[in-house]
Amino acid sequence: MAETHPLHELQRVDAEADALRARRAALPERALLRDAETEGAALASQHGDAMTRHGALEHEERRIETEVTDARTKAQEIEASLYSGKVKVVKELQSLQAELRSFQQRQREHEEAELGLMEQQEQVDAEIAALDARRTALAAGVAGWQASLAAAEAEIDAELARLDGERGAVLPRIAPPVIATYEKLRAMPRLKGRVVAQIEAETCNGCWGAVPIAFATRFAQEAPDATAECPRCGRLLLH
Numbered sequence: 001m002a003e004t005h006p007l008h009e010l011q012r013v014d015a016e017a018d019a020l021r022a023r024r025a026a027l028p029e030r031a032l033l034r035d036a037e038t039e040g041a042a043l044a045s046q047h048g049d050a051m052t053r054h055g056a057l058e059h060e061e062r063r064i065e066t067e068v069t070d071a072r073t074k075a076q077e078i079e080a081s082l083y084s085g086k087v088k089v090v091k092e093l094q095s096l097q098a099e100l101r102s103f104q105q106r107q108r109e110h111e112e113a114e115l116g117l118m119e120q121q122e123q124v125d126a127e128i129a130a131l132d133a134r135r136t137a138l139a140a141g142v143a144g145w146q147a148s149l150a151a152a153e154a155e156i157d158a159e160l161a162r163l164d165g166e167r168g169a170v171l172p173r174i175a176p177p178v179i180a181t182y183e184k185l186r187a188m189p190r191l192k193g194r195v196v197a198q199i200e201a202e203t204c205n206g207c208w209g210a211v212p213i214a215f216a217t218r219f220a221q222e223a224p225d226a227t228a229e230c231p232r233c234g235r236l237l238l239h
Contacts, residue, residue: 005238006173007182007227011196013170014186017163018193024156029149036142043138047131054124061117064110071107075100178227182236197235207233 078100087093171179185195197206202216209232219228219237228237 005196005225006170007178007196007236007238010167010170010174010182011194013163013167015193017160017167020156020159020163024153027149027152029145029152032145033142033149036138036145040135040138040142043131043135047128047135050124050128050131054121054128057117057121057124061114061121064114064117068107068110068114071103071110075103075107078103178236181227181229185234185236188234191233191235195235196238197230197233198238204230204232204235204237206230206235209233 078096081087082093082096082100087096174182182195185191186193188195191206194206197204199205199211199216199219202213203210207230209230211231215228215231219226220239222228222239224239226239229235230237
């Protein structure tokens with residue numbers, strides 16, 4: 001069996017390394033972590049909004065508690081005056097009774113409003129608890145994905161290191177000008193990393209374009225380790 005040309009070995013190593021790097025970039029854990037980051041930001045925003053509403057409800061509840069206390073205190077003072085026996089005039093008694101009913105009504109209204117606020121607070125507290133639970137679960141998921149990603153990356157990096165060693169062993173077997181041409185061609189996106197080809201039946205098997213007969217004949221007569229550039233696609237041609 002004929003010995004594999006060093007350029008073929010180099011291209012094989014580089015193709016494997018390219019595939020590994022693409023696999024590394026597309027690891028599913030990476031997408032999961034990006035999604036988790038987006039979801040985490042949304043949850044943080046929702047949590048902040050809920051905490052703001054919770055704080056506003058607490059502030060309003062404290063204000064209404066003060067109103068309830070004030071109305072109750074005033075009603076108690078009026079009741080004390082009514083039943084003290086000190087007020088004898090009927091009109092004054094009627095006025096105090098009307099004022100008492102007004103403060104008692106105000107107290108009831110504030111107490112109802114306070115109950116409504118307490119219900120709203122319970123709803124917001126439940127919302128915050130649900131958000132906290134989701135954030136905790138998300139954090140656990142992130143930790144697991146990060147560990148899995150690190151393990152997968154380490155495995156791929158080990159393979160890349162092995163291929164880098166193989167590449168280092170192949171390079172000394174190739175003339176520097178040829179390596180320079182090879183690297184220039186690899187940088188061309190249109191070639192998609194496949195830059196080494198051969199002539200088969202006067203056709204470049206890289207682009208499958210026909211090469212001039214005179215070119216193919218002349219190249220066939222050159223040394224076995226000679227290279228040339230395909231006149232159609234520019235790939236490096238080997239025997």
